[in-house]
Amino acid sequence: MKNTINTTKAPQAIGPYSQAVSINNLLFISGQIPADPETGEIVTGGVGEEAHQVMKNLKAILEEAGATFSNAVKTSIFLKNMDDFALVNEIYASYFEAGNYPARETVQVSKLPKNVNVEISMIAHL
Template structure:
């Protein structure tokens, strides 16, 4: 059985999907884009965008009773791979070096609302 996870501290879904689903102790978080959940507006610039995405992911993890330490897998979509180093430094600042998740980062031609970054995660309850 799955349990749908939603929080007002992350942007509401903009389509037919949930922010996250919990099934058998595994949390599947939908891709998050840099929308400020308070204003509903996009933030701009790869630094601000990456920070907002990570805050959105953290809010969903918190709602599910987890932290970034529970994350076992991340998928990062970048519109421009030239943003990788900046994104990577910010991404790493949210994580515990002792428990980095598996990850891939891919460049894509377009993302929802024409943002520069989207990140999805899978986490596991301890």
Template sequence: MKKIINTPNAPAPIGPYNQAILVNNILYISGQIALNPNTGDLILDDIKRETHQVMNNLKAILEASDMTFENVVKSSIFISNMNDFKLINETYGSYFDGHNAPARETVEVARLPKDVNVEISMIAIG
């Protein structure tokens, strides 16, 4: 049985999808961008601030599912410029203990929704 997860503490979906789906204690979180859920503003002026907003959006969805970053087993990071990798990686890494970091890939793509610089999706197990 699947359970749809949507929280007002993360941005509402901008298409035909949900923030996350929980199936058999596995949480599949849709890609999050740096959209502030309170104001609707995109944060694009600084890659570290942008990445923090993405991670805060993911955190809100995890919390709505009674999980934390410790439950995350897989992340996918999509970036528009590999030159930003170091700063994104540092910011992302600050949300995990080194030994608890999930499996991950980081992929440079030609373009992301709303022309953001970073989008991150996750899979977590409860």
């Protein structure tokens, strides 16, 4: 059975999509950008602050679905500038238990929604 997951603790969708969808014990989380869920505004302070907000948004959606970062099996990271890889990678890693990382790819893209520097999507097992 397909279920739509929504929480006010993560930014609301800015288009015709859901924050997340679960089906057959899998959770598919839409790409999260660094929007503050309370204001809808993009956080400022550079790619480091953006990466932390993205991870907080992912965490809120995972929690709404009854999961944690330890349930993550796959992530996709989209960066506006691959020169930011090391910093984003360090911040990303800090949200997982060492050695329990999901599969992942990181790609540079020419532009992201609302002109942010980082977006991350995730698949988790429930």
